[in-house]
Structures are given as structure tokens and as C-alpha cells.
Amino acid sequence: MLELFAGGQAVTLDQVLTNREWRSAVQQQLEADFPDQVVVAVKLNIAGPIKNSLKIRQVFMAGWQVIKQAAVSDSTAIKKVHVDKQRITGPEAFLVLDGQLKKWKQELLRFEEDFALGRLFDCDVMADSATGYQLSRRDLGLPPRRCLVCDEDAKICAKEGRHLLSAVQAASNQLYRDYFVTDLTLPAWSRDFVVDAAVAACLQEVALAPKPGLVDPISAGAHRDMTVMTFLDSAVALRPYFEKAFELGQGFSQADATGLLAALRPEGIKAEQAMYLATDGVNTHKGAIFTLGILIAAYGLATQDKRSTTLREVLNFVQKISANVLDDDLVSPTCIDQQEETAGHYQYRTYQLTGVRGEVAAGLPALAQVGLPTFRDRPGSVTNRLLDTLMALAGTIQDSTLIKRAKTPAIVQQMQDWVDEFFDLGGAETVTGQKYLTTLNQTMIEQNLSIGGAADYLILTIFIGRLSGLLS
Ligand SMILES: CC(C)(COP(=O)(O)OP(=O)(O)OC[C@H]1O[C@@H](n2cnc3c(N)ncnc32)[C@H](O)[C@@H]1O)[C@@H](O)C(=O)NCCC(=O)NCCS
Numbered sequence: 001m002l003e004l005f006a007g008g009q010a011v012t013l014d015q016v017l018t019n020r021e022w023r024s025a026v027q028q029q030l031e032a033d034f035p036d037q038v039v040v041a042v043k044l045n046i047a048g049p050i051k052n053s054l055k056i057r058q059v060f061m062a063g064w065q066v067i068k069q070a071a072v073s074d075s076t077a078i079k080k081v082h083v084d085k086q087r088i089t090g091p092e093a094f095l096v097l098d099g100q101l102k103k104w105k106q107e108l109l110r111f112e113e114d115f116a117l118g119r120l121f122d123c124d125v126m127a128d129s130a131t132g133y134q135l136s137r138r139d140l141g142l143p144p145r146r147c148l149v150c151d152e153d154a155k156i157c158a159k160e161g162r163h164l165l166s167a168v169q170a171a172s173n174q175l176y177r178d179y180f181v182t183d184l185t186l187p188a189w190s191r192d193f194v195v196d197a198a199v200a201a202c203l204q205e206v207a208l209a210p211k212p213g214l215v216d217p218i219s220a221g222a223h224r225d226m227t228v229m230t231f232l233d234s235a236v237a238l239r240p241y242f243e244k245a246f247e248l249g250q251g252f253s254q255a256d257a258t259g260l261l262a263a264l265r266p267e268g269i270k271a272e273q274a275m276y277l278a279t280d281g282v283n284t285h286k287g288a289i290f291t292l293g294i295l296i297a298a299y300g301l302a303t304q305d306k307r308s309t310t311l312r313e314v315l316n317f318v319q320k321i322s323a324n325v326l327d328d329d330l331v332s333p334t335c336i337d338q339q340e341e342t343a344g345h346y347q348y349r350t351y352q353l354t355g356v357r358g359e360v361a362a363g364l365p366a367l368a369q370v371g372l373p374t375f376r377d378r379p380g381s382v383t384n385r386l387l388d389t390l391m392a393l394a395g396t397i398q399d400s401t402l403i404k405r406a407k408t409p410a411i412v413q414q415m416q417d418w419v420d421e422f423f424d425l426g427g428a429e430t431v432t433g434q435k436y437l438t439t440l441n442q443t444m445i446e447q448n449l450s451i452g453g454a455a456d457y458l459i460l461t462i463f464i465g466r467l468s469g470l471l472s
């Protein structure tokens with residue numbers, strides 16, 4: 001089965017008809033409650049009997065975010081928001097907005113035309129206005145919607161049954177693949193949206209439980225000096241730094257991208273101080289300050305033209321920005337204080353491991369290769385998919401926190417074995433998988449082991465997940 005439809009349930013004609021009545025009742029109620037406003041109804045055009053699935057919801061949420069942000073950035077008063085992602089007949093959402101019918105219709109038509117997945121969306125805009133209840137594309141001088149398969153007028157293709165269902169489904173699936181799989185599309189978001197995503201990523205990581213060895217709301221893992229509260233304070237304190245990282249990326253104009261890291265690092269050092277101030281001296285987010293700061297700056301750089309970018313482009317920038325970091329920090333460091341040698345420097349000197357610096361210099365490979373695909377494809381609840389993602393990351397990277405705690409790089413193989421056992425049990429969605437995580441947490445507490453680097457990669461995954469709409 002095509003991935004877009006995997007795990008979906010077929011609907012009956014009756015269900016489709018009943019849903020039509022439901023939608024019309026919701027719309028009528030909204031119009032009655034808000035007679036002076038514009039009602040926007042958003043749904044998908046998905047041909048065939050399967051109209052909802054994990055991946056169909058991903059498509060919907062990616063577009064829904066863009067629509068919501070258009071409303072927010074217009075500083076329009078949003079009177080009501082109603083979303084129902086789980087309907088068997090397909091996800092649907094409604095927005096009630098202040099403003100002109102024509103203006104909003106134009107805005108949503110632009111969305112349907114310009115957003116990469118816009119062809120899968122159907123946005124109705126209604127108001128009790130002088131210009132009419134609903135405006136059509138033709139009223140606004142626009143050509144008819146194009147067919148997904150042949151680019152002709154979609155209405156005519158549908159009426160005449162010109163294409164096999166399988167061809168229409170394959171075309172929809174291809175749009176999904178182009179957006180989420182071949183590369184990940186990242187719209188050009190505002191600074192506030194990006195910074196919110198960064199802070200939320202830090203908060204969601206620490207809220208996730210049960211995480212082995214790490215701090216979460218149930219257990220402090222193998223950490224004695226911090227709790228979930230410490231992380232909340234720290235995440236909030238990092239907001240000005242994330243703003244700065246975005247602005248530095250957006251405003252950067254030198255030919256040599258390494259200049260961006262040179263500009264970012266003093267800000268990172270200030271952010272570390274803000275973190276220590278907020279946590280009374282505890283290291284909660286040192287790794288994330290470094291990696292997420294670089295990722296945000298790279299995203300800012302990639303969206304300077306205010307057009308959408310892709311994950312590949314952003315990670316290419318990460319690599320370019322960090323091109324000198326191994327040489328400058330590890331190979332021939334100019335500023336190492338032997339008294340206070342960090343785990344990263346020690347592990348390079350002793351085992352030639354490049355740690356977090358190696359990761360950024362290589363363009364954060366585990367993000368595109370492991371974190372995001374695992375989150376995209378694993379089954380179950382968001383929480384369980386994030387737990388699977390954390391474990392997949394922990395089984396992939398050379399985590400300098402873990403190696404420092406174990407006092408040997410041999411722990412990397414042990415961690416991989418634990419991760420394999422976890423996935424053999426079926427992962428976080430299974431009862432045995434959940435028990436495994438709790439037992440592993442106990443083992444890691446006893447052995448004083450923590451996977452701080454994997455936690456940081458999870459933060460990066462959530463951040464990009466939010467920018468792409470995979471996680472929203
Ligand atoms: C580069 C940073 C992260 C400091 O490096 P340090 O050597 O302390 O790193 P260390 O290896 O101990 O790891 C830092 C954190 O990164 C995360 N991490 C560890 N391994 C990984 C990994 N493989 N992938 C991603 N993150 C990881 C963990 O959360 C860890 O706590 C940054 O804090 C920084 O630049 N600080 C300024 C001080 C400095 O190093 N100046 C340059 C001296 S020449």
C-alpha cells in the first residue's frame with residue numbers, strides 16, 4: 001500500500017454523507033455565532049476510500065500551521081479555532097476571523113497555489129457579506145484547480161473519470177514523498193514562530209517520559225543536581241539567544257559562512273551564562289545551546305529570501321558554518337585551559353572522538369538520517385514515537401555524555417545493544433517496550449549513565465518537526 005494511506009480505514013458512502021451534514025451543521029452554527037466574521041473551513045482532497053491515516057494527518061497539519069500563521073501574522077482577531085484531526089472521513093478544521101471575505105479567499109487561494117501540498121487542500125471561505133456568501137475561483141479571476149495527474153481542469157477530469165483511482169492516489173503520495181521523504185520542506189517562518197519552536201522543543205524533550213538515564217517529570221535519571229523544573233527555567237532563559245541566532249542567520253551577508261559561527265559563539269557563551277544563572281549553576285542545555293543555535297542560524301540563513309527551504313539546504317549551511325570547528329577547537333586549539341578540560345576535549349585527545357563538534361561539522365547527520373525518519377514513520381502516539389526517536393538516536397551517535405559517564409567508549413556498543421533489544425520488543429508502543437524503558441532507566445541510574453547527546457538530538461528533531469509540520 002502507498003505510504004500515505006498506510007494504517008488508514010476505508011470509509012463508506014454513508015459516512016461521507018453523514019460527515020457532509022456534520023460539516024454543514026458546524027458551519028451554520030459558526031455563522032450564527034459570528035454573523036460579522038469570516039468562517040474558514042479547511043479539509044483535504046483525498047481520492048478513494050481511505051481519507052485519514054498517520055501520514056494524511058501529517059499533510060493536514062503541515063498546511064494547517066501555514067494557514068494559522070497567515071492569520072496570526074496578519075494580526076487579525078481570531079475568534080474561534082476548531083480542529084478535528086481524527087475524523088475517519090479526513091481531518092478538518094475551522095477558523096473564524098475578522099476581516100473581508102474577499103481578502104481571506106484570496107489568501108487561501110494563494111495557499112492552495114503556493115504551498116507545496118496546497119493541491120491536496122480544499123479551503124472554503126464563507127461570510128454573510130455584501131459580496132456574496134462564498135466566492136469562487138472564477139469570481140476572483142483565477143483559473144480552475146488543476147488535476148493532480150494531468151494538470152488539466154480538475155473538475156472535468158473528476159466528472160469524466162479520466163484517471164484511475166490508483167493514478168490519483170499515486171500522485172497524492174508523490175506530493176507527500178516530495179514534501180516529507182525525499183527531503184523535508186521547511187516554510188519560511190517568522191522569527192517568533194522559529195523561537196517558539198526552539199523553546200517548545202526544549203520543553204517537550206524534558207516532558208517526555210520514561211526516558212532512560214535522563215531527567216523527565218517522573219525520574220531525574222542519573223542526574224542528581226536537576227529536575228524537570230530546572231529544565232523549564234533553563235529553556236525559558238534561552239529565548240533571547242534563540243532570537244539572536246535567528247537574526248544572525250537572517251542578517252549574515254559574508255561569503256564565508258564560517259563567519260556566522262564566529263558571530264554566534266560569543267552569544268552561545270552568553271547563553272551558557274544565562275543558563276547557569278537560571279539553574280543556579282547546573283548544566284541543563286550546554287549541548288543544545290551549541291547545536292540548536294547553529295541549526296537556527298543556518299535556518300535563518302537559508303530563509304533570507306523569505307521563501308521556503310529544505311532540510312538538506314539547512315544542513316548544508318550547518319556544515320559550512322561549522323567547517324573550521326574541528327581544527328579550531330580540537331586539532332589545534334588556541335584556548336584550552338588544561339585545568340578545566342571538557343569531556344569533548346578529553347575524548348578527542350584520548351580516543352580521537354570528535355563528539356558534538358564532529359556532529360555539526362558533518363551537518364548533524366543523525367537528524368536527517370535517524371531522528372526525523374524515525375519520528376515520521378513509527379506508529380502510535382506522539383509520545384511513543386518521540387521515545388522511539390530518542391532510542392534510535394541513542395543507538396546511532398557517539399554520545400560524549402554517555403562516554404564520559406561510562407569512562408569508556410565501549411559503552412557505545414552496549415547502548416546499541418540496549419536499543420536493539422528495545423526495538424525487538426516492538427518499541428515504546430508496546431507494554432514490554434515501555435517496561436524496558438523503565439528497567440533501563442534503573443540500570444542507567446545504577447551505573448550513572450546518561451544520554452545527554454541523544455536528548456539534544458531529540459530537541460533538534462522536535463524543532464525541525466515543528467518547522468515542517470511533522471510535529472504539531
Ligand atoms: C562546543 C561546546 C558544546 C562545548 O564542548 P564540550 O567540549 O564541553 O562538549 P562535550 O563533548 O562535553 O559535550 C557537550 C554536550 O553536547 C551534547 N553531545 C554530546 N555528544 C553529542 C553528540 N554526539 N551529538 C550531539 N550532541 C552531543 C551533550 O549534551 C553534551 O553535554 C560549547 O559549549 C562551546 O563551544 N562552549 C564554549 C567553550 C569552548 O569549547 N570554546 C572553544 C574552546 S577552543
Ligand SMILES: Nc1ncnc2c1ncn2[C@@H]1O[C@H](COP(=O)(O)OP(=O)(O)OP(=O)(O)O)[C@@H](O)[C@H]1O
Pocket residue numbers: 205206213214215216221223282283284285286287288401450451452453455456
Ligand atoms: N532531559 C535531559 N536530562 C539530562 N540531560 C540532558 C537532558 N536533555 C539534554 N541533556 C544534556 O545532557 C547534558 C548534561 O550532562 P551531564 O550532567 O553529564 O553534564 P555535566 O554537568 O557537564 O557533567 P556532570 O553532571 O557529570 O558533572 C547537558 O549538556 C544537556 O544538554
